[in-house]
Amino acid sequence: xxxxxxxxxxxxxxxxxxxxxxxxxxxxxxxxxxxxxxxxxxxxxxxxxxxxxxxxxxxxxxxxxxxxxxxxxxxxxxxxxxxxxxxxxxxxxxxxxxxxxxxxxxxxxxxxxxxxxxxxxxxxxxxxxxxxxxxxxxxxxxxxxxxxxxxxxxxxxxxxxxxxxxxxxxxxxxxxxxxxxxxxxxxxxxxxxxxxxxxxxxxxxxxxxxxxxxxxxxxxxxxxxxxxxxxxxxxxxxxxxxxxxxxxxxxxxxxxxxxxxxxxxxxxxxxxxxxxxxxxxxxxxxxxxxxxxxxxxxxxxxxxxxxxxxxxxxxxxxxxxxxxxxxxxxxxxxxxxxxxxxxxxxxxxxxxxxxxxxxxxxxxxxxxxxxxxxxxxxxxxxxxxxxxxxxxxxxxxxxxxxxxxxxxxxxxxxxxxxxxxxxxxxxxxxxxxxxxxxxxxxxxxxxxxxxxxxxxxxxxxxxxxxxxxxxxxxxxxxxxx
Ligand SMILES: [Zn+2]
Numbered sequence: 001x002x003x004x005x006x007x008x009x010x011x012x013x014x015x016x017x018x019x020x021x022x023x024x025x026x027x028x029x030x031x032x033x034x035x036x037x038x039x040x041x042x043x044x045x046x047x048x049x050x051x052x053x054x055x056x057x058x059x060x061x062x063x064x065x066x067x068x069x070x071x072x073x074x075x076x077x078x079x080x081x082x083x084x085x086x087x088x089x090x091x092x093x094x095x096x097x098x099x100x101x102x103x104x105x106x107x108x109x110x111x112x113x114x115x116x117x118x119x120x121x122x123x124x125x126x127x128x129x130x131x132x133x134x135x136x137x138x139x140x141x142x143x144x145x146x147x148x149x150x151x152x153x154x155x156x157x158x159x160x161x162x163x164x165x166x167x168x169x170x171x172x173x174x175x176x177x178x179x180x181x182x183x184x185x186x187x188x189x190x191x192x193x194x195x196x197x198x199x200x201x202x203x204x205x206x207x208x209x210x211x212x213x214x215x216x217x218x219x220x221x222x223x224x225x226x227x228x229x230x231x232x233x234x235x236x237x238x239x240x241x242x243x244x245x246x247x248x249x250x251x252x253x254x255x256x257x258x259x260x261x262x263x264x265x266x267x268x269x270x271x272x273x274x275x276x277x278x279x280x281x282x283x284x285x286x287x288x289x290x291x292x293x294x295x296x297x298x299x300x301x302x303x304x305x306x307x308x309x310x311x312x313x314x315x316x317x318x319x320x321x322x323x324x325x326x327x328x329x330x331x332x333x334x335x336x337x338x339x340x341x342x343x344x345x346x347x348x349x350x351x352x353x354x355x356x357x358x359x360x361x362x363x364x365x366x367x368x369x370x371x372x373x374x375x376x377x378x379x380x381x382x383x384x385x386x387x388x389x390x391x392x393x394x395x396x397x398x399x400x401x402x403x404x405x406x407x408x409x410x411x412x413x414x415x416x417x418x419x420x421x422x423x424x425x426x427x428x429x430x431x432x433x434x435x436x437x438x439x440x441x442x443x444x445x446x447x448x449x450x451x452x453x454x455x456x457x458x459x460x461x462x463x464x465x466x467x468x469x470x471x472x473x474x475x476x477x478x479x480x481x
Contacts, residue, residue, distance in 0.1 A: 001014045001052075001056065001362070001363045002363060002364060002365050003236075003266060003268065003366065005268075006163050006267040006268070006269045007162055007163065007264075007266070011365055012266070014236075016058070016265075017265070020057070020058060020059055021058065021060075021061075021235075022053050022059070022235050022236065023063075023230040023231070023235045023236070024050060024060055024062040024063070024235065024236050024238065025062070025063050025064070025222070025225075025230060025237045025238065025264075026046055026062060026063070026064040026117060026238045027065065027239040027243055027248075028064040029066065029067065029101070029102075030067040031066055031068055031097070031098045031100075031105060032087075032097055032101060033086060034101065034104055034287070034289045034291075035104075035105050035289070036280055036288050037273065037288045037289065037290065037293065037303060038272065038273035038279075038288070038318070039240065040109075040290065040303075041270060041307050042238075042239065042240040042270040043109060043114050044112055044304055044307045045368075046238045046268070046270065047115055047400065048312075048368060048398060048400075049236075049238065049268060049366055050062050050117075051397060051398045051400065052366065052398045054397075055397055055398050056359070060118075061118050062117040062118050062119070063117060063118065063119040063120075063225065063226060063229045063230055064117040064120050064121070065120075065121050065122070065123055065221050065222055065225045066098070066102055066120060066121065066122040067123055067221060068094075068095075068122045068123055068124050069123050069215055069216065086101070093204070094205055095205075098122070098124075102122075108289070108290045111290055111294075112301075112303065112304050113300075113400035113401070113402060119229050121225045121228070123216065123221045124205065126221070126224055126228065127207045129227075129228050130193075130216040130220050130224050131194075131209050131210065133220065133224050133227075133258055134150055134193045134194050134209075134216075135210065136258050137152065137193065137258055138150065140258070141156060142156050142257040142258075143193055145211060146184035147197055148195075148211070149192050149193075149194065149195050149196060150193045150194040150211055151186070151191065151192055152192075152193055152250065152257075153186060153190060154187050154189040154190050154253060157253055157257065160189060160249065160253060161245075161249060162252055163248065163249060163267070191219060191246065193217050193219075193254070194211055194215070194216055194217065194220075195214045195215055195216075195217065196211055196213060197214075218247070219250035219251055219254065220254060222247070223251045223254050223255040223258070226251075226255075227255065227258075232255075232259040232261070232263065233263070233265075234263055234264040234265070235264070235265055235266060236264070236266040236268055237251075237264045237266070237267055238268045238269075238270075239268075239269060239270075240269065240270055240272070241269040241270065242272070243269070244269055252264070269313075270313075271313055271314055271315045271316070273315075273316050273317075273318050274315050274316070274317050274318065275317070275319070276317065276319055280318065288318070293323075296320075298323065299327075299406075301330065301401055301402050301406065302326055302327040302330050302331075303323065303326075304400070304401060305326050305329070305372075306322065306326035307368075308368040308371070308372050308399060308401070309326060309329075309368070309369050309372055310368075310369055311365075311368065311369055312366060312368070313365070330401070333376075333379075333403070334403065334406045334407050335410060336379050337379075337388075337403055337404070337407035338407040338411045338414070340388050340389050340407075342385070342386070342389065344386035345384075346386050346387045346390045350383035351383075351387050351390060354374070354381055354383075354387075354391050355391065355394065355395075357373075357374040358371055358374040358391075358394075358395050362398065368399070371395065371398075372399075374395065375395065375399075378392065378395075389404070392404060392407075418474070421474075424436075425478070425479050428467075432467075436467055436478055439458050439461070439462060440476050442458060443455045443459070443469075443476070444476065446458070462478070463481065466481050467479075467480065467481065468480070
């Protein structure tokens with residue numbers, strides 16, 4: 001399986017540290033607001049990656065943090081604490097906010113068929129681990145105290161920037177933009193590991209530490225939570241591309257400084273979901289959530305399908321027009337699957353051939369848009385329905401588009417409608433209705449056997465009783481003459 005590795009800027013064969021096992025880390029949500037569908041695009045694509053690892057037989061352990069403390073509006077020690085901002089806005093305590101939005105996040109994930117990681121760890125549960133690692137970094141000379149805070153010293157590293165083709169200066173400007181310089185820092189990219197003196201004084205959650213009462217920086221969370229559960233050699237780290245710098249860059253800096261060797265081999269970054277006016281954010285335009293899409297009549301599976309149609313390393317443009325197109329395609333696909341008949345033997349050879357198209361697509365840097373094409377290949381294939389249904393169920397272990405479930409709901413709905421359409425017209429007694437149904441069935445058989453005389457006889461007999469038969473492509477119904 002080939003995956004693009006942001007750290008090396010190339011597609012590489014994926015080879016885990018331990019054969020057959022994958023350790024996977026995902027940056028979790030900051031739980032002070034609803035996730036927008038742009039955030040959720042990353043989680044959807046990471047979910048596909050995890051499920052594909054499992055599909056090809058890896059034993060996966062996936063860990064995700066919940067940022068419920070210490071994430072500032074900006075990366076530097078400026079701006080308001082996001083958690084506190086949420087709490088003030090909604091007149092709740094910080095922990096109430098964290099609980100509410102954590103639940104909301106997992107509820108969105110459930111709607112989108114995103115599996116919950118094996119380990120979900122809130123930052124507030126790991127304060128001792130953060131302190132231990134920060135103490136280690138100070139001991140090793142990678143961190144220093146200044147103005148009451150503990151900072152990571154980026155000048156101690158041979159190479160700080162990992163993920164870019166840009167000049168260091170350009171990136172540094174990006175961080176500084178609109179942000180007051182923190183005069184405690186020795187180097188412009190140094191970042192806070194532990195705060196005791198923040199520029200906003202009313203941080204709600206604080207803990208004792210060797211450096212005074214305070215709270216951890218954001219970056220240290222992910223390093224510690226990953227190492228706590230997955231050890232000091234991580235196979236793959238995932239996140240949205242906006243986390244590559246400075247968040248993931250800082251994670252690498254502090255993790256490798258602490259453990260003294262390479263930490264993570266593969267970096268998987270999902271590109272942005274943009275709107276026509278640019279990057280999707282909480283501050284501009286309509287705030288797009290799963291619930292909002294539902295209120296507008298979209299099924300969350302239609303959004304997941306929309307994401308599948310595009311490669312994770314391409315920016316995806318969201319518009320209702322684009323989502324409508326995905327909705328139409330998804331429902332057409334479901335309608336065609338709903339016509340497939342259950343039962344019968346799976347053709348093993350056809351199954352293997354069509355499955356190979358799917359795995360070829362996925363092995364090629366998780367090409368979900370080609371994997372979607374493989375779904376249509378199954379529909380067009382000259383093989384029986386049992387084989388097709390088995391393939392849809394198989395691919396859906398990874399794509400999680402609920403193809404079989406939605407198709408079966410649609411089939412029941414259509415059967416229900418057909419039944420209603422065939423119900424006895426008003427004024428027809430149940431006995432007469434039963435007789436008419438039986439005769440309609442007999443007439444159908446007679447026609448099939450080319451016994452047109454009997455078919456006409458039945459029509460005439462019913463006509464004399466005041467019943468008119470109506471033949472259509474859907475079958476035969478009747479009314480009172
Ligand atoms: Zn993270």
